[in-house]
Amino acid sequence: MRYLVILVLFVLIILSACAQPTETAALPTPTSTPKEQADAVFAEARTRMVAEQIRARGITDPRVLAAMSKVPRHRFVPMDYLDEAYADYPLPIGYGQTISQPYIVALMTQYLALKPGEKVLEIGTGSGYQAAILAELTDQVYSVEIIEPLAERAATTLKALGYNVQIKIGDGYYGWPEYAPFDAIVVTCAPDHVPQPLIQQLKDGGRLVIPIGPPGFYQTLWLIEKKGEQVISTNLGGVRFVPMLGEH
Numbered sequence: 561m562r563y564l565v566i567l568v569l570f571v572l573i574i575l576s577a578c579a580q581p582t583e584t585a586a587l588p589t590p591t592s593t594p595k596e597q598a599d600a601v602f603a604e605a606r607t608r609m610v611a612e613q614i615r616a617r618g619i620t621d622p623r624v625l626a627a628m629s630k631v632p633r634h635r636f637v638p639m640d641y642l643d644e645a646y647a648d649y650p651l652p653i654g655y656g657q658t659i660s661q662p663y664i665v666a667l668m669t670q671y672l673a674l675k676p677g678e679k680v681l682e683i684g685t686g687s688g689y690q691a692a693i694l695a696e697l698t699d700q701v702y703s704v705e706i707i708e709p710l711a712e713r714a715a716t717t718l719k720a721l722g723y724n725v726q727i728k729i730g731d732g733y734y735g736w737p738e739y740a741p742f743d744a745i746v747v748t749c750a751p752d753h754v755p756q757p758l759i760q761q762l763k764d765g766g767r768l769v770i771p772i773g774p775p776g777f778y779q780t781l782w783l784i785e786k787k788g789e790q791v792i793s794t795n796l797g798g799v800r801f802v803p804m805l806g807e808h
């Protein structure tokens with residue numbers, strides 16, 4: 561009788577031990593968190609943005625398309641504009657400044673024709689979005705911003721997302737001589753003439769993409785290439801940018 565009790569107890573212990581994993585496995589799978597759900601919605605919006613605004617308008621560089629598909633633009637726009645993060649227009653980022661329209665970011669980046677390892681300088685860090693796109697294409701990204709709180713916020717956002725971008729607070733008209741020369745320079749605010757320091761800080765074979773024109777109006781986007789002693793300018797069409805600040 562004693563042996564029977566021990567045997568029954570033993571069997572019960574074994575059964576309960578076996579039952580546990582089954583019970584665990586039968587638990588409902590945890591549903592995704594609100595953050596994961598939001599990320600999925602933003603990812604879908606980003607895919608649509610690349611298809612309808614970028615690819616459909618003729619951007620073909622696969623590395624630029626991949627960068628635009630990857631960088632979470634919603635992390636660079638103010639909370640008030642989250643639902644417009646992937647819309648087809650620029651958005652306010654405070655201090656009278658804007659994050660550029662996605663297509664313009666892609667177009668300017670494509671003209672920079674960056675190869676991995678090349679050194680690129682951006683003038684006008686703003687939200688940091690363009691800098692993040694550049695950081696997807698090369699690990700040598702430098703950016704100058706004249707409005708200190710914008711520079712600080714962009715640095716925080718970029719760091720949180722794991723992007724390695726060197727940011728300087730200052731007047732980008734004068735470039736960043738300590739790190740010159742650059743393979744490419746992109747200017748995201750519009751001066752009314754070409755800043756000579758930027759031409760000087762271009763490498764031989766370097767590319768400068770810059771809007772030039774009177775403040776408050778449409779400007780012309782230029783691709784300026786340095787080839788030996790020659791500087792070749794190509795008109796890329798009309799654009800609208802915030803003016804370059806500072807006295808020049």
Ligand code: SAH
Pocket residue numbers: 657658659660683684685686687688689690691704705706707710730731732733748749802803804805806
């Ligand atoms: N590339 C940015 C766009 C920012 S808008 C982005 O992806 O969000 C242009 C930026 O240029 C603004 O933040 C403005 O403060 C900055 N800016 C204007 N004049 C400048 C100057 N002289 N030097 C550096 N930055 C300047």
